[in-house]
Amino acid sequence: MKTAIVWFKTDLRLLDNEALVKAIAQSDQVVPVYCFDEAQFETTTYGFNKTGNYRAQFLLESVQDLDANLRKLGSGLVVLKGKPEEEIAKIVLQYRAQKVFAKREVAYEEKQTEKKVQDALFKLRCELETFSTSTLYHAEDLPFSIKDIPDVFTSFRKKTEFDATIRPIFEVPTAITSPEIAPMEIPSWKDLDLKKPKKESRAAIQFKGGETAALNRLHYYFFETKQLSVYKETRNGMVGADYSSKFSAWLAMGCISPRAIYDQIKKYEKENGANDSTYWLVFELLWRDFFRFMFKKYQTKFFLYTGIQPEKPISKKASESALSQWINGKTDSDFINANMLELKKTGFMSNRGRQNVASYFCNELQMDWRMGAAYFESQLIDYDVCSNWGNWAYLAGVGNDPRKHRYFNIEKQAKDYDKDGEFRKLWLLEN
Ligand SMILES: Cc1cc2nc3c(=O)[nH]c(=O)nc-3n(C[C@H](O)[C@H](O)[C@H](O)COP(=O)(O)OP(=O)(O)OC[C@H]3O[C@@H](n4cnc5c(N)ncnc54)[C@H](O)[C@@H]3O)c2cc1C
Known part of the structure; x- marks a missing residue:
């Protein structure tokens, strides 16, 4: 009996999921698994939670939805918590699986985790095959x-x-043969050491994971x-x-x-x-x-102060009070404040807002851009390692911007994109 594990990570879906489709095609039975990686819930070197409340909620909802959709196909999701290299190995042993199918990572920490899992599986004579999805x-x-x-x-x-x-896309499988999978138990807010965020009626959209x-x-x-x-x-x-x-x-x-x-x-x-x-x-x-x-x-260059550029830029200030004013929407710019309050209270900010607050952080406050990126990492509901650090490096002039020192005139931006002040009123009036 050929048994495969499908290790779901940031690919919490059935449609267009090559790892899942290939696992079904190559095995007699499939065990879908999600592991809450404890490293994702630690504090970063910049002092922020790596995963904040908004993204945690979205993740919990997404995992629940995946389990429900898998059950409709005759399967279900095994949920683990801990270090993937230990937890995935345990599951491989428990089900005597010969192969683990997963999404291929690109960023440094994620690749390190993938490597650790591969090494642990190698000792069990189990293969890890990854797919660019x-x-x-x-x-x-x-x-x-x-x-x-x-x-x-x-x-x-x-x-x-x-x-x-x-x-072309991979269609949703019509059925999945799996061993009996017990009802899923997801971690509680206490387990994650986080708090369920309050609903904010002013949010641009009420995001629901899944x-x-x-x-x-x-x-x-x-x-x-x-x-x-x-x-x-x-x-x-x-x-x-x-x-x-x-x-x-x-x-x-x-x-x-x-x-x-x-x-x-x-x-x-x-x-x-x-x-x-x-x-x-x-x-x-x-x-x-x-x-x-x-x-x-x-x-790893995108995490360096100098980014992907060879020249050394001038050193920047690291002011606790400027950081706190920026985070809490208490700077000298109402346009920046409104955007930062939206992020703080909802986990989301428009692309226009993100460009402005990042430019303000780098150019007006003269702060180390990586601190801003780390706050975004914690706070954004849509945090994506490449999009976040890539865009921040771009705006800090150490990434892929051919113009290098892009500078946003915040007042002009506010006039152009919030002409009658509707956005600022929304976030500043009843704060
Ligand atoms: C400083 C900064 C940090 C950012 N951090 C993130 C992040 O962590 N995660 C993230 O998904 N996006 C990030 N972005 C990009 C962009 O702001 C968001 O993708 C967008 O605002 C999300 O809203 P939307 O889905 O309605 O976008 P839409 O305008 O509807 O765009 C559709 C999709 O295109 C992609 N996209 C659009 N603009 C960009 C861009 N500049 N870079 C990469 N992809 C883009 C996104 O996947 C987006 O969902 C960042 C931008 C800046 C300036």
Whole structure:
């Protein structure tokens, strides 16, 4: 009897999940597993929780939804907590599994964990096979080797769009043969040493974790409201659920894949016509790919103060009070404050807001950009290691921005993007 473990990580979905499909095809029975990795709940060197309350809630919901969807197919989710290299090994022994199937990682810490699991499994004569499942373009289909990927997004995008194609999606399996899997027990808030966040009525959107909610959101944004057809005009907005797709949290947790989104964009275009907006969502997903591939190319460099640049920039201040004012929305700029309060109270901030608060942190406060990135890591519901550290390095002038010192005129930005002050009123009036 061939038994496989599918180790779910940030790919908490059934649709377009190559690891799951391959495990089913190659085995007689499959045991789906999720491990709450204790390292994800530690405090970082910058003093923040690695995973804050908002993302923890989204994760718990996503794991529950995955379990429910797996049970509909005759399976279920085994939930573990601890060190993956110990917990996955125990499960392999318990089920006498010959192989573990999982998503392939790109960032340093995640790769280290993957390596530790592989070493532990090797001792048990069990193989770990990994699959690239989180990008739009498959790494192997790129028209360059990883080390030759252009550092400038436009060069990367043009050549990739011209020379590479996007692979089709893997459909949801029709059934999964598994041993009896006991009802799932997820960690409590106390176990995670975190607090269930309060509901905030001013939130741009009430995020709910899981593949079911991700697919509902896609259906709403594309087919029900046809917001996709005006995305390019609305995407710089700051108030409400529909100025942008809000797919980020589901993408970050892998509740939906970028290829599944692409697949539905193509369907939408057939039914409703293609325009600049329908293309622009693909363009933005390419930014996401770009930062992932940059992480493959530069590995740990994105966590250095000098980023991927060889020159040494001037040293920056590390002021506790400036950091606290920024976090708590008490700076001298009402536009920055409104954005930072939105992040603090909801775990989300618009792309326009993120660019401004990061520029303010680096240029006005003259702070070490990595501290800002670490706060975002803790607080963002959609935190994604490559998108976060890649964008921060970009704005700090040590990443992939060919202009290097990008500087946002905050007052002008507020006038352009919050002309009548609606966004600032929302977050500053009843604070
Ligand atoms: C300083 C800073 C930090 C950021 N940190 C993160 C992060 O941790 N996680 C994250 O998903 N995004 C991050 N972003 C990118 C972007 O702000 C968010 O993806 C976006 O605001 C999420 O809202 P949306 O899904 O409605 O975006 P939409 O405008 O609807 O875009 C669709 C999707 O395209 C991708 N995308 C859009 N813009 C970018 C971008 N600049 N870089 C990478 N991908 C992009 C996202 O997956 C997004 O969900 C960051 C941007 C900045 C400036």
